[in-house]
Amino acid sequence: MKKLFLMLCVCSCHLMMSAAGLTVTNLRVDGALRPLGVGQEQPIFTWTVEDGGLKGVKQQSFRVDVYSNPRCSKRVWTSRNQQGSTSWTLGPELDCDGTVYYWRVTAWDNKGRQCISKISSFIMGMKDLGWSDAKWLKGNRQDWERQDGATVLRKQFTVQGKKILKARLFASALGVFDVYMNGQRLGREDHEGNYVYDELKAGCVDYRTVVPYMTFDVTDIIKKGNNMIGAQLTNGWWSGDIAANVYKKPDLAFMAKIYIMFSDSTETAFVTDNTWEVNNCGPVLYGDIYNGETYDARRDYAWTSVGNQSSGWKPAELYQGKVDSISAFYGPSTMIRPQYEQTVKKVTVWEGTKQTGTTYGAINVKSTPLLDGKKGFVLHKGETAIFDLGQNMVGWPELTVQGNSGAEITCHFGEALNDDGSEAHVNDGPAGSVYTKNLRTAKATLRYILKGDAKGETYHPTQTYFGFRYVSMTASEDVTIIDLKGQVVGADIDEYGTFECSDESVNQLYQNIRWSARGNFLSIPTDCPQRDERLGWTGDTQIFSRAACYSADMRTFYRKWMRDLRSCQREDGAVPDVAPLGRYGNYGNAGWGDAIIIVPWTVYSMYDDTEILDENFDAMTHYMSWLQSNIDDAYSFNGAGTEYGDWLAFEELDPRYVSVCYYAYVADLMARISIVLGKDEEPDQYNALSSAIREEFRKRYVIGHHLTHKSQSAYVLALHFNMLEDEIDYENAKKELREKIVSNGYKLTTGFLGTAYLCPTLSEYDMNDLAYDLLLQTQQPSWLYEVNHGATTVWERWDSFTEGEGFNKHEWNMNSQNHYANGVIAEWLYRDMLGMGADYEDAGFHHIVLAPKPDMRSESELPPGQKRIDWARGSFMTPYGLFSSEWRRDKDGKIHYTFEIPFNCKATFYRTMPTGTVLPMELETGKWSF
Structure with missing residues (x-):
């Protein structure tokens, strides 16, 4: 082992010298570093190339090689040399029997330099056929009133005296489970070599369609002779109140298979069957997502050790329910961070x-x-x-x-x-x-x-x-x-985004947004983490999805959630309000159901991930067909349902107005998606549909070049989704929106959906001053009112708490203080304040639309109590590397810009000159200052 380590070090030093600063890092399989239990027979390989910030350097070609041993002497697949600057490729079909594979990437740049990455590895999962002998064992759900012990199961098994080459445990459950072997709780090594535990296994999914299994490498834990495996089950997302309306509080269940290969290539396996034992003697007396945990430390986990003679064990019963499909766990694990x-x-x-x-x-x-x-x-x-x-x-x-x-x-x-x-x-x-x-x-x-x-x-x-x-x-x-x-x-998501500016309250707001996202990204994107809800609300998810992608690596997290969403889609094409289905929620509401199109588009545009578009395209078209069936006697283009509208707005807006705007928007997105996927007829069909929707919208909601609905959100949605027809319409809408905001004391009135587009729309339509006015507002309703009243996360409501009045009186039962939806302003901080925009026609920031919008308000224009923001800087990780942007005003009022354009990327910098004109400048990879 030491010789191999020294050999790899020597090779790495040689490569680093020959590449002169070119490095290939961040090797991931299906979005994970050195994953266990890869379930896709054709995994997706991704990587990052770095070059030390030299200007004009890009990847010319690459090659991915997969091997069966760590010495890389037995290659099982190669992508061959592929021309281009992409940083991902689809892998080969690989054996799914717990096999470990090793892989590396070779990259060449346009300067003739070559670099080979360090070796990484991954372990495959198991095909469905491998479960044929394993049985589901029954467990009892826990009741709050009767906390008499969680179900525990165990089996002692004997391994013959041959050298073990590899050993894997595959385990699945209906409910949250933990597994133990020879007295040890099972976890895994992370990419840094630390032994860590996946918590709340195997997460929140739609159990009606698929049950995930976890993979454990137990090669170093199983020993010759007798061994003991144990499992513990609690309600989780399967049998607790959180999904009582869906699954009706059924029995719990557990299934497992231990697969061992010996050095002589012989194999053996042990599975869950009626030779296992069941008890309730563990220390966990009760466990439930909503209600908590009761733990008796006088009990212990000795029952998971060989030779334990504790009493009360009985033969395990077989689970009598039906499980349709089992598949490898996919997505980021839930972990202590x-x-x-x-x-x-x-x-x-x-x-x-x-x-x-x-x-x-x-x-x-x-x-x-x-x-x-x-x-x-x-x-x-x-x-x-x-x-x-x-x-x-x-x-x-x-x-x-x-x-x-x-x-x-x-x-x-x-x-x-x-x-x-x-x-x-x-x-x-x-x-x-x-x-x-x-x-x-x-x-x-x-x-x-x-x-x-x-x-x-x-x-x-x-x-x-x-x-x-x-x-x-x-x-x-x-x-x-x-x-x-x-x-x-x-x-377990990499959080790499940074942001700070000259205003400390805005910096605290940004941190609040990060903490709300961090707390609500737990297996699924939940609305809130504390009350009897904690569900994957689709509206909250779609409006915040781009802000989340700026702050963290969300690609795999959202791809997993999109699987949940697809599995819950109704036969007629309607999309649920929450996914997976849970205690609350309905089907087919505007701004919520549209997530089935908006989230994949967002992930594609941020990461150049065409796979997520392809995976969801059929579900998207099914949803569009359902939308087209929603007609009435008066109008043909109504969009989705109207249960929520502009949720929690301070001004009323007809929910049908909202649904029609969203209908036009998703029709536009479907045209773009169809082009990306190379569809022949769909782009023209969806473009024609979006034009027809807008034409009917104007008949319904525009009279004499003026919108008939006068809320801030009404103007914002019409402007942002390009619902109007001619320049007069747009100028009137801009003028009236400005008047609405100014007459309201520079305070917003928007709800969830309107807030998502409020500041971006103002910046897009040359009202950047108002965007800053709203950002820096400290009176309620505003972002900084929360900050100045001690908030450390984002509130659900603008008036969750009011000084002198206390907690919200009218909706106290829907008053979370950790709800990321209104944190969507983080998207504006990155995309507009710092100018870090994606080009939808060259996704993943391969081409960057770099259009910073500094705070250019004069002292005389500032609302009472506000100070101008004088500098801002931030960064985040694109698929190609780190992208940073900074601007700073000097004492003479001049704005200085500093950018770092990632390797493989180029940018168009739209620089606002002192005269007010915008000068486009083309920038290559590297560091730039102006």
């Missing part, structure tokens, strides 16, 4: 209340102890400790405590504190206590029963998650609280 871990900023211990003349009074504070992770403090029976983590986050707490065996700690979670203890402010407890009213029926409760270790014990849950900033803790008897940390849990 240690780089975002939060520490406690303040501890408040209280007992009893003080009368303040309000409904509940105020908490009676006894102490504010320090939490240093060493000595800790004693939480007495009858007291409540509130831990403020300083950041609204998603995940769970890691507790370190010391106390008697059997002592029970109970934690509740909230995003905010009750502000004055009154019902008038929609409080649900004394001022200063943790506010939980907005969780609705989600119990979101963590119970931990101590085992009584005198040295202390550390625990975090694994069967649930919470959205919270504050933890409220009580104990059944005196216990010592040594430490509490906030472990962030979410999709």
Whole structure:
């Protein structure tokens, strides 16, 4: 092994010298670094080429080679030399039996330089045929009222005394599962060699159509002789309240297969069958997505070790339900993300209340102890400790405590504190206590029963998650609280976007947006992470999708979610409001169902991923056929349904107006998509359709060159989707939109859909000053009102909380403080403020539309209390490498620009001159300053 390592080092040094700065990095298979269990027989290979910022350099050609051994001496496939600058290719059909493959990329640039990447690897999954002998074993769902232990299953098996060449475990479940072998919880090595765990396996999917399986490399865990495998099951997204309307709270189930190949090429396998045992003796007494976890540390996982003689085991029952399809897990794993871990900023211990003349009074504070992770403090029976983590986050707490065996700690979670203890402010407890009213029926409760270790014990849950900033803790008897940390849990997505500017409130807004996305990207793109919802709302997803792609690598995450969405599409073509189907939601609503077209288009334009267009094209056309069937006596082009309209807007707008605008938009996108995919007839058909929709729109909503609907969103949608006919129409709409905003004190009134296009439309139609006016507004409704009132994530509503009035009175039960939809302004920060635009005809930023729009307002034009933004900078990772943009105003008022154009890319820089004219300049790869 050491010789191989030295040989690779020597080769790498030689290549680095010969390439003179050219490197090939970021090798991914189906979007993942060194993945386990690749399910696609033809994986997609991607990579990044870097050149040190030299100008005018691009990839001339590439070759991908796949090998069966790490020495790269046995090649099983080659792409051969391919001309062009693309950084992805479709791989070959490969054996799906847990085989490990090794691969590398060779790239040549236009300067004649060659570079070979380091070797990477991936492990294939298993074909459906391989499950033929395995049986689904039954597990019991957990009830809140009867927390008598999660189902655990186990099997002792014997391996003959031959050298093991490779061993794989393939495991699947209906419900959340964990697997153990020889007393060890199974995880995997990440690309840096750390042993990590995938949490909440195997995620949220449409179980009606496909059940995912996970792959584990157990080569170094299985030993000669006796071995023990164990599994634990909880409700998850299958049998909990979160999907009760879909699956009706059925039994849980588990299936697994252990595949072993020996050095003499012989094979053996062990599968789930009626020789397995079942029990409820594990430490997890209860686990549910909405309601939390109960954990008894007096129990342990000894039952997963060889020779364990614990009592109560019975023969496992076979699951009697039907499972239609099993497929390899796809998408980013859900993991603890240690780089975002939060520490406690303040501890408040209280007992009893003080009368303040309000409904509940105020908490009676006894102490504010320090939490240093060493000595800790004693939480007495009858007291409540509130831990403020300083950041609204998603995940769970890691507790370190010391106390008697059997002592029970109970934690509740909230995003905010009750502000004055009154019902008038929609409080649900004394001022200063943790506010939980907005969780609705989600119990979101963590119970931990101590085992009584005198040295202390550390625990975090694994069967649930919470959205919270504050933890409220009580104990059944005196216990010592040594430490509490906030472990962030979410999709393992690379977050590479950066943004900052001269205004600290805007910087905080950007961080709030990132934290909302981070918390709601957990297996699927959820609306909120705390209440009894946490669903993949399609409208929220589509409006935020481009903003998300600027901040993080969303390609695989969205491709996985699009599979969920397709599986939920109705036979007539209608698209659901949520995917996978869940507790709430309907079908066929404008701005929501249109996600089936908008999200794939966004991913394509941001990553040059034609596969996502091809995968979804049939579903898109099916949806368009359904839209075309929605006619009435008066009009032929109505678009989708009108249940939501411009959701949560401060001004009313006819939902049908919204649906017609979106209909025209998706017709345009279908024409573009058809061109990209090389369709012959569809582009003309969809272009004709979009023209007809717009013509009818003008008959319905335009009289005498003026729109009949006068809300901010009405103007924004008409302008952004090009619904008007002539220059007079557009000039009137621009003028009236400006008047609407100015007369409203430079405050917005838009809802989810209007907000998505508000600032981009203003910048597009030469009203960039108003975009800055709205961004920097601090009065409600505005983005910075939230920031200035302590928000650390994006609120669901513009008036989720109002100073002097408390929490929203009218919709307290739909009042999340972690809802990324209105964070769509991040797209404007990147695309308009910094000018980092994609060219839809040359996708993936292969050609960049570089049109920064600095804050050019004069001092006399600034609304009261605002200051001009004097500099801004940001960056993100394109498929071809890092792209950065910066502008800065000097003391004389001149704007200076600095850009870095990624390898393989070119840009057209639209520079605004002092005279107001726009001068286009062509830029090649490299660093530029003006």
